[in-house]
Amino acid sequence: MPVVLQAHPTARDTAVSETRVSAGTVLVAVPCxxxxxxxxxxxxxxxxxxxxxxxxxxxxxxxxxxxxxxxxxxxxxxxxxxxxxxxxxxxxxxxxxxxxxxxxxxxxxxxxxxxxxxxxxxxxxxxxxxxxxxxxxxxxxxxxxxxxxxxxxxxxxxxxxxxxxxxxxxxxxxxxxxxxxxxxxxxFPLASRLFNHSCLPNAFPKYTFDRQHRVQMSIVAMRDIEAGEEICISYVDPALLDTRQQIFQFTYGFTCTCPSCTALSIIRRTASPPPISEADITSLSTRLVNHVFPRLSSSDLSIALPSTLPSLATLPPSLHVALHESFLTHLTDRFSSASHEGPFDVALESGLAVLALYVLIYPPNYPQIGLHLLELSKTAWNAHVTSPDLGPSTFITDPVHYARVCLDLAQQVLRIVGPEGDPGGPAKELEVLAGLLSGGDT
Ligand SMILES: [Zn+2]
Ligand SMILES: [Zn+2]
Ligand SMILES: [Zn+2]
Structure with a gap:
């Protein structure tokens, strides 16, 4: 096991990696x-x-x-x-x-x-x-x-x-x-004993089920971890921007001082309330996408995911208002209601804004980013199949290209967590979609 507990003089002990490990490594497996x-x-x-x-x-x-x-x-x-x-x-x-x-x-x-x-x-x-x-x-x-x-x-x-x-x-x-x-x-007593919380964790707990055996939790490195670096997991969904600090206090009895929470507490002092009107929400999501994906254009779809921790501290003040749970909920609702039957330009635009927000909120390779990329890829494919003439006036001119870009990124992210849970699921969906997209149907 490449994880050791180091005693801390004042705070809780910390679990650190003994050696350098690469993304995707299972650091420790713990029975239930x-x-x-x-x-x-x-x-x-x-x-x-x-x-x-x-x-x-x-x-x-x-x-x-x-x-x-x-x-x-x-x-x-x-x-x-x-x-x-x-x-x-x-x-x-x-x-x-x-x-x-x-x-x-x-x-x-x-x-x-x-x-x-x-x-x-x-x-x-x-x-x-x-x-x-x-x-x-x-x-x-x-x-x-x-x-x-x-x-x-x-x-x-x-x-x-x-x-x-x-x-x-x-x-x-x-x-x-x-x-x-x-x-x-x-x-999982050993996991509780070992791992402290961070809203920008470098490891993720996944679960595997095997007949006649106890459920197993495996802690997977989500990025390369240096020797001596503390290994943290997230106790709650980091996307709970407005409520997570209360959950830490009431359920766990601590105040989180991770870089994300520190930046958020400063942002909260001056940020205005989240937008309510459809027009304001659309304008904010466009500015957010332009900030996170500056090289994006509808013809050349460059979505580069960051490989290092995203920084809320350097977010322009005009975008602080995007860091509210209600704004994220509004975007995800807009995306999911349009992603199956359209309008697809609305689905693809709001879906991209959700991705931009996820990139800011979650650490690199967090599974939710990969899952959302998979949904974006499926949506673009649906757009191609059901309305092949989206037309040049729409946001995305080439849905198949868009589907491929999102699929590649989804595979990169979800490959790190690897197989988990029941058979099938996102891994199977990625495989099916890859098959459809390689069908030469462009
Ligand atoms: Zn935090
Ligand atoms: Zn059984
Ligand atoms: Zn019984």
Whole structure:
């Protein structure tokens, strides 16, 4: 493992790279200690390994509780040492008034905490993973009390109370995603122990599912990392420009002082409110695109992605107003409503403005940039197929060229994260689109 923990005299320890590593390297792989599927995924994935049900895989339900599903007897056996602690009580627990009155996210927390308590009850207390979890810093004290958990059938007295574990759940809880969409929440003690947060992280957690195995988180270097450089991941989506600082304070108990947050706090002191009228939004997005992609023209589509950290500090004051969540939401709504059936010039223009904003907000090679480039490429292809005569008056004169440029960049970015989650997904879409675009149909 090329990652070592360095003690810090005043702040938290930092994980640093021992050697120089290149973009795409898996720095460390960490197994999941306890997890909970989102409601929409329940019964559609194995509760043990998170493999999705498919044509060749029919999940089997636990006959004890009727609430847990498995690939096969092996996955059920692997889950049983912890599951048997609450299996017989689970139906009564979830139909109890105390559980029923919880909000959806509290129910998830309550079941995750139950799973965690069951791990503590089922596993040898000398387990390194449990010890690592128990040693994590608790989150900030909040008004939230510990949710009711399912009674466990165990004679062993737990060395840790539910509320003690609960205080470490909120701030040490990862969103497990497949194709960059959350499907479950999970506890990965070693990852929590090792990696501090940055809104401009140099590493990204991806998840892999393998039958009969625990879910695995792999921390991937998103760019070349020098020996001795700290490795950080982002705890929340950096695009939450207006709300992320509150999330850090309330959920994690710290104030982020990364370069992006520092620049934002200065910008916020003078920035005007985000534009509301369609005309103002269009004018701002044009200026934003011109700033981020200065060499762009409709005939020669030069979109160069930065290879170094983007700097908000050097953003011209006239563009500060673009750094609001509502502006990004407006642009992404405009893009997605036009990207399938048009008007395609609106989709391509607003899509390019979203890309410009992503380049400013996210660090180089962040998957969201690649995913958006894939959407842009698909949109340009749709424009070519459904309205081949977009005409010279429109923003993009050659949609096929545009689709190719975006596809190449999407491949560059998404190749760094590499395979993750379920089979198919963006990697498959890239392949299909590349096939269509190489069909010589120009
Ligand atoms: Zn059961
Ligand atoms: Zn399974
Ligand atoms: Zn930050």
């Amino acid at each position: 200690l306890a997890q909970v599927l989102l409601g929409a995924e329940k019964g559609r994935r194995c509760d043990c390994c998170l493999t999705p049900e498919e044509a060749d895989l029919r999940l089997r339900r636990c006959s004890g509780c009727g609430s847990y599903w498995y690939c096969d007897a092996q996955c059920q056996r692997a889950h049983w040492p912890a599951h048997k602690k609450y299996c017989s009580n689970f139906a009564r627990y979830t139909s109890s008034p105390a559980f029923a009155q919880l909000q959806t996210h509290q129910k998830l927390d309550a079941v995750l905490l139950t799973h965690l308590l069951a791990e503590f009850a089922a596993t040898d207390t000398s387990s390194e993973e449990l010890a690592t979890f128990a040693s994590l810093l608790p989150g900030p004290v909040s008004g939230l009390s510990c949710p009711p958990t399912c009674p466990l059938t165990t004679s062993r007295k737990s060395s840790h109370s539910a509320s003690e574990l609960y205080r470490r759940c909120g701030n040490n809880n990862f969103a497990i995603h497949s194709h960059f969409t959350t499907i479950a929440h999970g506890i």
